[in-house]
Amino acid sequence: MLAKRIIPCLDVKEGRVVKGVEFVNLRDAGDPVELAYAYDVQEADELVFLDITASHEKRDIILEVASRTAEKVFIPYTVGGGIRGIDDMRSLLESGADKISINTAAVKNPDIITEGAERFGSQCIVVAIDAKRKEESGKRKEERGNKDMKSKDSFPLSDSRFPSYKWEIYLNGGRTPTGIDAVEWAKKVEALGAGEILLTSMDRDGTQDGYDIPLTKAITGAVNIPVIASGGAGKLEHFLEVIVEADADAVLAASLFHYGDLTVRQVKEYLKENGIEVRL
Amino acid sequence: MIAIIDCEIGNLRSVQKAFEAIGKEARITDSIQTIEGAQAVVLPGVGAFKDAIDSIRQKGLDKAIMNIIDSGIPFLGICIGLQLYATESDEGGKQTGLDIIKGRVVRLPDIVKVPEMGWNRLNVRKDCPIFKDIPETAYFYFAHSFYIVPEETDVIAATTDYGLEYVSAVWKDNIYGVQFHPEKSGKWGLKMLENFAGLAESRD
Numbered sequence: 241m242l243a244k245r246i247i248p249c250l251d252v253k254e255g256r257v258v259k260g261v262e263f264v265n266l267r268d269a270g271d272p273v274e275l276a277y278a279y280d281v282q283e284a285d286e287l288v289f290l291d292i293t294a295s296h297e298k299r300d301i302i303l304e305v306a307s308r309t310a311e312k313v314f315i316p317y318t319v320g321g322g323i324r325g326i327d328d329m330r331s332l333l334e335s336g337a338d339k340i341s342i343n344t345a346a347v348k349n350p351d352i353i354t355e356g357a358e359r360f361g362s363q364c365i366v367v368a369i370d371a372k373r374k375e376e377s378g379k380r381k382e383e384r385g386n387k388d389m390k391s392k393d394s395f396p397l398s399d400s401r402f403p404s405y406k407w408e409i410y411l412n413g414g415r416t417p418t419g420i421d422a423v424e425w426a427k428k429v430e431a432l433g434a435g436e437i438l439l440t441s442m443d444r445d446g447t448q449d450g451y452d453i454p455l456t457k458a459i460t461g462a463v464n465i466p467v468i469a470s471g472g473a474g475k476l477e478h479f480l481e482v483i484v485e486a487d488a489d490a491v492l493a494a495s496l497f498h499y500g501d502l503t504v505r506q507v508k509e510y511l512k513e514n515g516i517e518v519r520l
Numbered sequence: 521m522i523a524i525i526d527c528e529i530g531n532l533r534s535v536q537k538a539f540e541a542i543g544k545e546a547r548i549t550d551s552i553q554t555i556e557g558a559q560a561v562v563l564p565g566v567g568a569f570k571d572a573i574d575s576i577r578q579k580g581l582d583k584a585i586m587n588i589i590d591s592g593i594p595f596l597g598i599c600i601g602l603q604l605y606a607t608e609s610d611e612g613g614k615q616t617g618l619d620i621i622k623g624r625v626v627r628l629p630d631i632v633k634v635p636e637m638g639w640n641r642l643n644v645r646k647d648c649p650i651f652k653d654i655p656e657t658a659y660f661y662f663a664h665s666f667y668i669v670p671e672e673t674d675v676i677a678a679t680t681d682y683g684l685e686y687v688s689a690v691w692k693d694n695i696y697g698v699q700f701h702p703e704k705s706g707k708w709g710l711k712m713l714e715n716f717a718g719l720a721e722s723r724d
Contacts, residue, residue, distance in 0.1 A: 241681055243639040243659060280706070285639055310537045316661055316704045336534045338663065338704060361567050361600075363635045363663035435635050435663075464630060466637045489633065519639040519659040 243519045244483050244511065245285035245490035246504050247468060248497045250275055252321075253292050255301040259498055273308045279497070280313050282504040285519055287313070288341065288438070288492060291321035292413075303335050310336025318366055320438070329356050333364060341438055343368040344411045347418060347425075350432055357433030365436075366468075367429040370414050371407040371422035371455055372442040405454050414442050422455070423462050430463045437463065438492070441471040448474025448496070456486035468492050476502065476510040483516055522717060523558035525585075526550040527565065527575040531703070535564045535598065538703035542710050544717045552584045560720035561588050564703075565600030569611040569625065569666070572600050573618075582618060589620060592694050594719040596650075602690065602697030603668055611666050621690055621697070623670035632683040635665040640688075640700070642678040648691045650698075650715045651678070658708040660700035662688075667699060694719075 251258045256270045268274050276287050289309075291302040299322060306319055319332045320341025329340045340360075346353050346367050356365045407422035426437055439459050441452030449472055456469045466489035469482045473493040482488045496502055508518040524535050524546055532548045539546035546562075547554065555561055563585070565572050576582050589595055597605055606617040609625035617625070628634045639659040644651045667686045670676060677696070678689035690697040696716065702709035 241640070241683075242636060242662075245638050283706075307533075310534050311540075314538055314541065314704060314710060315706055316663070316701075333531065334533060336531065336537065338531065338534075338701075358568065359571070362665060363637060364567075435665075436637055464633055465635070466633050490638065 241517050242489075243285070243517045244488075245468075246479070246507050246518070247286045247288055247490055247492040248279045248284050248504065249288040249290060249470070249492050249494045251290050251292055251494070252302060252305060254295075254298050255293075255305055258292065259495055272305050273312055276309050276313045276317065279504060280315050283508065283520065284315065284504045286315060286490070287317040289317060289319045289321075290341075291319065293322065303331055306332050306335035306337045318438075320366070320368055325352060326355055326359060329360065329364070333360055339364050339366050339436070341366040341368045343370065346429065346434075347409070347411055347420065350428065353429055353432040353434050357435065362433050362435035362465075365434050366438050367434040367436075368438040368440065369422055369425060369429075369459075370410045370440045370442055372410055372414070372417075373452075373455065374406045374408055405458065407455055407458070410442060414445075423458050426459045426463050430465050434465060436466045436468065438468045438470060444472030445470070446495075447472055450474060450478040451482035451486070451488070451491070453482060453486045456482055456488055460487040460489075466490065476507060479507050480511060480514050480516065483511070521558050522546040522560045522562060522720065523555045524548045524562045524564060525555060525576075525581060527563070527572050527579075527581070531701070532564055534701075535562060535703045538710060538713055539717065542714045542717065544713075550579050550581065552580065555581070555584050556587060558588075558593070559723070560594040560596070560717060561585075562596045562598065563601035563604065564598045565604070567600060569600060569603060569609045569617075570613075570615050572604060573615060576604070576618075585618060585620075589695055592723075594716060594723070595695050596716050597695075597697035598703070599664060599699060599701060602699055603666060605690065605695070605697055606668050606670075609666065620695060621668070621670050621675055621692060622672060623668055625666050625668050627666050628664075628682070628686075629684065636662050636682050638662065639705075640680050640682060642680055642688055643685075644678045644689075645676050646691075648677040648689065648696075649719060650691075650696050650712050651689075652715050654708050654711055654715075660688075660698075660702065660705040660709060660712075662700045664699060668697075
């Protein structure tokens with residue numbers, strides 16, 4: 241059977257990894273290709289490069305990263321961040337990337353999903369969704385002035401107690417609300433030809449409190465394409481939980497791996513001990 | 521030299537770099553002369569079946585492919601490259617393929633998540649030389665929505681279990697095809713490419 245995937249994510253700015261990475265002795269810990277190779281050795285199943293370069297003039301640097309990675313790393317990798325159109329996708333795929341992740345461009349022009357899928361195949365087109373929970377009333381949390389929603393107690397994992405949960409998608413790295421419902425958007429991107437969803441919980445991202453189970457479950461239950469869960473990984477149990485309870489096909493983490501709190505191999509061994517199929 | 525046929529889709533460069541990593545010279549080309557002069561030929565591909573077959577026909581490469589297959593030179597189809605062997609495909613309306621392997625290409629059923637994306641194993645059905653010295657426990661990387669259903673079972677080199685058991689590799693004489701991406705399948709993928717390249721060298 242298909243193995244569950246463990247995916248480290250590298251934030252890359254102007255060709256350099258921006259979040260500190262301390263887990264291995266590398267000649268150059270800021271070089272995304274060196275890091276990608278190190279994760280390949282750790283038996284990561286896939287990699288995501290998220291390009292956060294702001295300047296348009298320096299956008300081509302990520303192409304060089306994708307291109308050098310192809311010479312050294314023989315597992316699949318996705319490149320996302322700042323992709324505007326078919327030409328950007330083509331350049332990255334020709335450099336050696338396997339998949340392209342689109343977020344803002346897909347919301348602004350959903351046809352780009354279909355164009356990309358028709359030209360390069362659905363399996364190349366990942367739609368990244370950054371989702372944030374709304375309160376039962378349908379309002380955003382900040383509109384109700386509740387500052388404490390990130391604390392664990394006020395955010396129970398049992399979705400059966402909160403059947404009316406809704407999530408809104410955000411753009412520009414979580415800065416811009418859209419008013420679009422995350423579940424409806426997930427169904428739409430599947431219908432348009434997306435081959436995979438990279439789902440980030442903005443409520444959980446950076447908290448290490450665990451993946452967002454209700455959100456992930458709502459999305460995996462709504463679509464028939466693979467879903468990568470992202471945001472909130474803090475310990476081994478979190479990976480198992482989102483796979484078993486929310487049917488995630490893959491799990492993504494960044495700082496947890498970068499700072500060496502856990503290795504990819506440790507996560508895989510733990511999952512295997514708990515009856516989950518992984519590539520080891 | 522190994523020729524990688526350029527049908528203007530997808531991950532040609534990744535395949536080339538994988539061969540280079542195992543010390544084999546590989547050239548991306550659409551020159552009939554170069555392809556026919558190669559020790560081994562690879563038909564790679566991601567993308568759409570129709571674009572791939574149209575590109576091959578426009579460049580007159582379909583005849584070159586037939587010549588290579590008749591001459592006994594080792595030939596490897598990867599992903600769409602394997603699917604192009606079929607008589608026809610359901611992808612993008614009904615499309616005709618190269619008809620090298622009798623059969624059709626069909627979509628994965630909706631009882632499973634489509635595309636199949638990730639690492640899966642093979643049940644190798646016979647002593648296929650490209651899988652020599654690769655353990656049963658090895659995983660390979662898949663990213664596809666369609667698969668081949670050959671008419672004759674004796675061309676099946678491997679199957680894969682994904683809620684259904686489908687054909688993930690074919691082998692007929694000098695013709696090999698794999699649904700997964702050996703160039704993205706870590707060390708066992710490289711080993712498979714090495715086995716394939718070795719077939720060319722054993723002919724010299």
